[in-house]
Amino acid sequence: MKRTYTDQEMIRILKQELVIPDKVDQGMQDAYKKLGIKRSGKISFARKHRMWHVLAAAAVIAAGSSIVVVAANKFLSANLVKEKDSVAYDLTIDRGQTAHKIEVTPTYIPAGYELGAENTPYAGKWHNQETGGTLVISSMNAAELDEQIRLGNAKQLTHGMKEKNLVEELELNGTKAALFMPDSAFVDSTEERLDMMLFNEDEGYLVTIYNSSLPKDEVMKIARGLDIQVLDSTVSYKTDAEINSILAEQEASQKQLQAEMAPHALAGNNFFSAGTELKVPFLPAEDGTKPEDIRYTVESVEVKDRLPASEYPAENFHDYDGEMAAWLNEDGTLKPHERYKYTLNPDGSESGDPVVETVNSKFVVVNMKLKNNNEVNQFGDDVMVCPLIEYLTVDGNAYSKSYTKEYRRANEDYHLQTDGFPVYFDKMYNTEGTKRAKSFHFVPMQPGEELEYTLVYVVDEDRLDNAFFHFYSGYGGWPIPEGGNEFVYVKVQQ
The missing domain is CATH 3.40.1000 (Protein Transport Mog1p; Chain A)
Structure with missing residues (x-):
């Protein structure tokens, strides 16, 4: 319902806006009669039909020219x-x-x-x-x-x-x-x-x-x-007390987030070479259900300037017409694109405004082999075929992971590197409509079934040395069994 005001309430509100001498306040009662305002009942008050100017007029009539109006505290x-x-x-x-x-x-x-x-x-x-x-x-x-x-x-x-x-x-x-x-x-x-x-x-x-x-x-x-x-x-x-409690909670959450987002070193057992069969660890379910056993092998990796249409047909791209075609030169090479480069503090947070850079990119072609090593598919038949491209800080033989993105796309219609997903998959199962858009990197596989296939990624050429294939591990942030791996990486450039 709408808020309503008695005449006395409106006078109180007016006094918050005007300092009125006592004799003026006393004379306002007579001024009401001159303005035709009745003393009984309530006034329905909507935003576009205000009454304060009427009350101000009452004060002016009562005081004549002697009234002094000054600003008072606003709400x-x-x-x-x-x-x-x-x-x-x-x-x-x-x-x-x-x-x-x-x-x-x-x-x-x-x-x-x-x-x-x-x-x-x-x-x-x-x-x-x-x-x-x-x-x-x-x-x-x-x-x-x-x-x-x-x-x-x-x-x-x-x-x-x-x-x-x-x-x-x-x-x-x-x-x-x-x-x-x-x-x-x-x-x-x-x-x-x-x-x-x-x-x-x-x-x-x-x-x-x-x-x-x-x-x-x-x-x-x-x-x-x-x-x-x-x-x-x-x-x-x-x-x-409530404000202080909220501030304390926010400070604690911020410290926890900073600790989680800060760069941290990765152990050597997180890294593997091409040709190695990778058993990606997943947490067992709380009821003791055996985790999935999906084996991946990166058989070969090649960096290319262009992809011949005869070898890489358009129908195998995630969205050739909508995503890829606009970023190809006539000779099949990738056009330059813009990206934002952020300066990161030691704790991984951003510092200042980003810089816009214009960069060139390359195709990364990877031949993969996948095996469904389950005895039974306990979590459905769909298997994710692709690792994601992730960028690590490399210092000699030491590697560290940061959760803050140092680079982000600066072109509105540039989607070739979104979340590190591939742009091409030659054994696509979901080929139509929404399923293609959302699930083109999934295939149904029965226990014991194997699949060999080719994926293509796009990587900025100045970041190739920091690019890794990241295979998702369910152990991220959880206790790892002895000899297990929190992360599973294969370097793009061997």
């Missing part, structure tokens, strides 16, 4: 601070005022956008199936904003934003609004994402509009059409 103070390398909100909440739940309902949504159903990737979001556009409208009441302020997260609202990303500051429906255009994640993206933040300093709330592809005029129409209601339901502010 929420939201000031956008522009610095050399950032723009961020300086936020303050007056916890002396009661926080209320708010309800936000859009009255205008562009054609083609539908609200995603629960249990789907677009739950709670508007999505345009045809264009791929996504629209998210979210809100934070005063108690939620206060919690984020006290946790030190206020600057995260505009994380990564600089003054160049600030399109416009404006007043909109009684809110202090700002329109941002975040930098694209890709150097060649043609989309211009626009986000909007709307702070209501009188009622202490924030509404944000996140949109992936709509133009400015559409974002403005959405914002102007928002029906924002302050409800009777109240929300408690976090106590100091």
Whole structure:
């Protein structure tokens, strides 16, 4: 339901905005009559039909020209601070005022956008199936904003934003609004994402509009059409003890994550040569069920500049037309692509902004043999045929693993190295539609069955010395049986 106010409550609210002399306050009662406001009943209060200006007029009539109006404490103070390398909100909440739940309902949504159903990737979001556009409208009441302020997260609202990303500051429906255009994640993206933040300093709330592809005029129409209601339901502010508890939990989680993500050395028994049959260890089930016994052998590896179509037909690529063709030169070599290079701290975390590099790539052709050595397929017939390409730090004969990616793709439509998967498999079983897209690297195999096949990967030529075939092990992060291996690697360049 909508929040309602008695006349006395509205006077109290007004006093938070105006300092009114006693004689003016006394005379306001007579001024009510002149303005036609009745003394009984309640006023239904929606965002677009405010009454505070009427009360202010009452004060002016009562005081004549002698009234002195000064700024008083607002429920929420939201000031956008522009610095050399950032723009961020300086936020303050007056916890002396009661926080209320708010309800936000859009009255205008562009054609083609539908609200995603629960249990789907677009739950709670508007999505345009045809264009791929996504629209998210979210809100934070005063108690939620206060919690984020006290946790030190206020600057995260505009994380990564600089003054160049600030399109416009404006007043909109009684809110202090700002329109941002975040930098694209890709150097060649043609989309211009626009986000909007709307702070209501009188009622202490924030509404944000996140949109992936709509133009400015559409974002403005959405914002102007928002029906924002302050409800009777109240929300408690976090106590100091609760805030301190959350901060302590966050600090402990951060330390644990840093320890887990920090680079660590790998033992020599994690590395194998081509030609060796690899028994990849998997944890036994809690009920004692025997783990799968799948044997892999990397028979040969060759780095190539091009792949002759007669030897590597297009139908064996994961998606030749959609992924591969655009990145091939006429002579069959790979076109250069852009990537982001991040500087990593000793603990594996990122430092500063990434650098854009233009690099060349090579094809890595690997001939494999796989054997289903199970007596019974306890977990289904599907077997993953491919290791993944992973990059390790190599220092002589010492190897270390980092969980932070030093390099990431900078081209929007570049998918040739996604997660280290191969782009080509000549014994593909799932060849159609969704199964091809999601499961092209799986084949059904019966116990005792063997399969010989060829995989092709794409690797940047300056990273070939650090590239390894990584065979997944179920022992990652768990106690390893004596003589076992946490990781199983074969070096790409022998």
